[in-house]
Amino acid sequence: MQECWSFEAVGRPSFAQLSSFLDDHSEEESNAPRRNPVISRQEMALAYSMKQSHLQNPENWEIDPIDIKMNEEVLGKGHFGEVYKASLHGRIVAVKTIKPGAPMTEEQFIKEAETTRFLSHENIVRTIGVCSYKPYIVIEFLPGGSLKKYLNNLNVRNITLSPTENLEIARQIACAMTHLEKNNYIHRDLAARNILVG
Numbered sequence: 653m654q655e656c657w658s659f660e661a662v663g664r665p666s667f668a669q670l671s672s673f674l675d676d677h678s679e680e681e682s683n684a685p686r687r688n689p690v691i692s693r694q695e696m697a698l699a700y701s702m703k704q705s706h707l708q709n710p711e712n713w714e715i716d717p718i719d720i721k722m723n724e725e726v727l728g729k730g731h732f733g734e735v736y737k738a739s740l741h742g743r744i745v746a747v748k749t750i751k752p753g754a755p756m757t758e759e760q761f762i763k764e765a766e767t768t769r770f771l772s773h774e775n776i777v778r779t780i781g782v783c784s785y786k787p788y789i790v791i792e793f794l795p796g797g798s799l800k801k802y803l804n805n806l807n808v809r810n811i812t813l814s815p816t817e818n819l820e821i822a823r824q825i826a827c828a829m830t831h832l833e834k835n836n837y838i839h840r841d842l843a844a845r846n847i848l849v850g
């Protein structure tokens with residue numbers, strides 16, 4: 653793990669090496685006696701269950717605004733605008749919006765969503781579709797919100813994650829990054845505020 657801090661990029665392990673290392677380590681850890689976990693593995697899973705995967709059909713990429721019922725609740729502020737809770741055909745979703753004066757045009761905003769259209773991985777939030785007319789980007793709703801908020805909440809409640817739980821978070825992030833790397837994408841803004849908890 654020391655190599656992660658190497659100044660030279662060539663000396664650092666790839667995400668694939670990291671996730672395989674974390675896999676082995678998680679196995680060793682799970683064989684060790686555990687103190688009471690503060691949250692269950694299932695609860696902290698960053699991977700969102702595949703339950704809603706039928707919502708995403710690449711053929712129905714363009715969504716009719718009439719099908720989206722916006723909720724007043726703001727889930728968070730993104731780089732380009734607010735993210736709202738909404739419902740699509742009766743299912744809860746998150747809707748990304750773009751604010752006036754954002755550093756990109758509405759067309760670029762919608763086009764950016766294209767990059768995530770065919771990404772399918774258990775540790776990567778699904779983009780369900782776009783509403784170019786509004787413009788909205790409709791994504792799976794993750795009830796845990798951002799990892800940053802999630803960790804801050806635990807901190808306020810004086811709850812410390814066990815090494816196993818921390819490793820599990822790191823493992824899932826490394827798996828997601830490995831998948832992006834395989835598809836020739838670079839995240840460029842990997843931070844706890846951009847990780848969502850399922």
Ligand SMILES: Nc1ncnc2c1ncn2[C@@H]1O[C@H](COP(=O)(O)OP(=O)(O)O)[C@@H](O)[C@H]1O
Pocket residue numbers: 727728729730731732733735746748777791792793794795797798801845846848
């Ligand atoms: N799918 C989602 N489910 C729940 N909350 C979300 C979702 N997407 C975003 N959020 C909330 O909105 C915030 C900003 O979202 P983010 O994806 O970082 O937007 P941007 O890409 O514009 O920076 C997140 O930190 C999180 O609190």
Ligand SMILES: [Mg+2]
Pocket residue numbers: 730731845846
């Ligand atoms: Mg962000």
